[in-house]
Amino acid sequence: MLKTENLNVTVGDKKILNNFNIDIKDGEIHAIMGPNGTGKSTLSKVIMGNKNYNIESGNIIFDGEVINDLSTDERARRGLFISMQNPISIEGVQNSEFLKTAINARRESPVGLYEFMKTIKCAAEELDMKEEMIHRAINVGASGGERKKNEVLQIKLLKPSFIILDELDSGLDIDSLKTVCENINSYLKENPSTSVLIITHYPRILEYIKPHFVHMMICGKIVKTGDYNLAFDIEKNGYSDTFTISENEKNE
Amino acid sequence: MNKLIIDNSVNIEEIIVDSDMDITISFNDCKRNLNIQVMPGVCLKIFDISNNTNNSIVYNIAESCSVVINKLSINCSDTVDVNLNDMNSNIKFYSSIINYEDNEYKQNINHNDKDSISKIINHCINVYDNKFKFIVNGTIKKDSINSSFKQDNKIININNGKSFILPNLIVDNNDIDASHSAYIGTFDEDLIFYMMTRGLSLKECNSLLIKSFLLGSMDLDDRQRDILNSIIEKVNM
Ligand SMILES: Nc1ncnc2c1ncn2[C@@H]1O[C@H](COP(=O)(O)OP(=O)(O)O)[C@@H](O)[C@H]1O
Ligand SMILES: [Mg+2]
Numbered sequence: 001m002l003k004t005e006n007l008n009v010t011v012g013d014k015k016i017l018n019n020f021n022i023d024i025k026d027g028e029i030h031a032i033m034g035p036n037g038t039g040k041s042t043l044s045k046v047i048m049g050n051k052n053y054n055i056e057s058g059n060i061i062f063d064g065e066v067i068n069d070l071s072t073d074e075r076a077r078r079g080l081f082i083s084m085q086n087p088i089s090i091e092g093v094q095n096s097e098f099l100k101t102a103i104n105a106r107r108e109s110p111v112g113l114y115e116f117m118k119t120i121k122c123a124a125e126e127l128d129m130k131e132e133m134i135h136r137a138i139n140v141g142a143s144g145g146e147r148k149k150n151e152v153l154q155i156k157l158l159k160p161s162f163i164i165l166d167e168l169d170s171g172l173d174i175d176s177l178k179t180v181c182e183n184i185n186s187y188l189k190e191n192p193s194t195s196v197l198i199i200t201h202y203p204r205i206l207e208y209i210k211p212h213f214v215h216m217m218i219c220g221k222i223v224k225t226g227d228y229n230l231a232f233d234i235e236k237n238g239y240s241d242t243f244t245i246s247e248n249e250k251n252e
Numbered sequence: 253m254n255k256l257i258i259d260n261s262v263n264i265e266e267i268i269v270d271s272d273m274d275i276t277i278s279f280n281d282c283k284r285n286l287n288i289q290v291m292p293g294v295c296l297k298i299f300d301i302s303n304n305t306n307n308s309i310v311y312n313i314a315e316s317c318s319v320v321i322n323k324l325s326i327n328c329s330d331t332v333d334v335n336l337n338d339m340n341s342n343i344k345f346y347s348s349i350i351n352y353e354d355n356e357y358k359q360n361i362n363h364n365d366k367d368s369i370s371k372i373i374n375h376c377i378n379v380y381d382n383k384f385k386f387i388v389n390g391t392i393k394k395d396s397i398n399s400s401f402k403q404d405n406k407i408i409n410i411n412n413g414k415s416f417i418l419p420n421l422i423v424d425n426n427d428i429d430a431s432h433s434a435y436i437g438t439f440d441e442d443l444i445f446y447m448m449t450r451g452l453s454l455k456e457c458n459s460l461l462i463k464s465f466l467l468g469s470m471d472l473d474d475r476q477r478d479i480l481n482s483i484i485e486k487v488n489m
């Protein structure tokens with residue numbers, strides 16, 4: 001599904017991703033945990049083709065094809081999706097109109113208005129979102145939690161095959177996190193070849209969406225990979241042990 | 253409410269509005285002068301669509317009036333003067349402009365008496381690498397105590413246009429609330445990135461953002477909004 005090969009990424013003259021390698025197969029759920037500022041959000045934006053970040057070397061490969069030079073919208077239409085850490089608000093652009101345009105960008109002929117409204121209302125209800133959200137401008141006046149729900153609403157409508165969840169749990173209270181994760185799990189059940197990359201600080205979300213692999217990321221690279229239990233080791237012991245290892249590697 | 257339509261075929265230079273009125277102005281390819289006198293106590297709504305014009309429109313507003321102007325200009329070099337001549341009048345004036353050639357929009361807002369309020373929003377999309385200028389003046393005379401002047405000027409360049417905003421605020425009274433702002437640039441790249449991550453092409457992103465930028469602040473009914481939306485959709489950007 002998605003693979004990076006020796007990815008080196010800079011912003012300005014600052015190196016952020018450092019020979020970054022990950023290989024996520026169809027239907028797999030991976031989690032990346034790492035301290036603040038380690039490059040997790042950068043990774044997710046680079047995968048989506050954000051032009052602020054320069055790929056100095058290395059490849060991003062999606063379904064067997066190098067996508068380094070694909071535009072962001074093309075990546076999205078091929079099935080990549082990012083639920084952003086801090087979803088922005090867009091004054092004057094209505095949620096439903098935006099989503100309709102996004103759905104139509106993936107179709108030969110435009111979706112019928114009735115069918116579309118039915119789908120979006122049903123999805124919003126499953127997420128416990130207020131129906132008026134649909135008609136509001138994107139995230140304008142919305143709380144952190146409402147914004148995160150809106151991201152997941154988009155997953156349900158746009159049906160991506162590769163999903164990045166960047167700090168999905170931030171801004172969501174425990175009940176909302178549960179609702180949101182249940183929605184994601186049922187999406188994954190219906191679309192079992194979908195792959196997920198969960199980026200998180202806390203293992204809490206991993207209790208709801210169980211990863212097959214957990215990676216620890218320090219200073220722009222993965223320093224340790226394990227199973228679900230690694231997340232709880234990290235929570236118990238902190239990143240510091242592994243920090244030392246990575247510092248040693250740097251000095252070599 | 254009385255309705256009046258003024259287009260190229262109506263050959264008048266002065267209108268006296270002495271009762272509440274909706275006026276639709278629709279001018280194409282012309283150079284004309286129009287003087288609109290708003291008599292005391294009148295509510296006036298203007299819906300103005302101008303295409304390729306070089307017009308001069310003057311609003312003289314008397315006491316206790318309420319005026320709303322929604323003006324969409326496509327490739328125009330118009331001049332609009334608003335004179336708030338007597339106390340207690342207010343105007344909301346939304347100018348949205350789509351520009352493709354070298355043009356300028358001159359606007360003079362004059363507060364000539366106390367307790368007058370103006371809220372002005374000037375938004376332009378400059379499409380090609382042409383020049384566009386806002387020359388926007390606000391004058392608040394000595395007698396205009398307790399008045400308020402708020403003006404927001406923005407130009408978005410889609411393709412490296414050369415745009416200028418020349419704002420001028422002359423305030424001859426300390427007891428007023430006056431502010432103006434100016435922005436020239438492109439749409440926020442974070443907005444574009446967000447929209448593109450959902451599969452919208454740059455063109456589709458621009459189209460949604462342009463509609464929101466031009467129509468978002470306007471005071472329109474549904475029919476008017478539909479008309480303007482379809483005009484904007486037809487413009488090739
Ligand atoms: N657009 C940018 N311009 C400058 N520095 C950036 C930019 N994006 C990220 N960085 C820097 O890169 C580092 C990694 O940031 P980020 O990827 O957001 O980390 P994380 O998500 O792991 O907390 C930080 O030091 C951050 O300041
Ligand atoms: Mg982050």
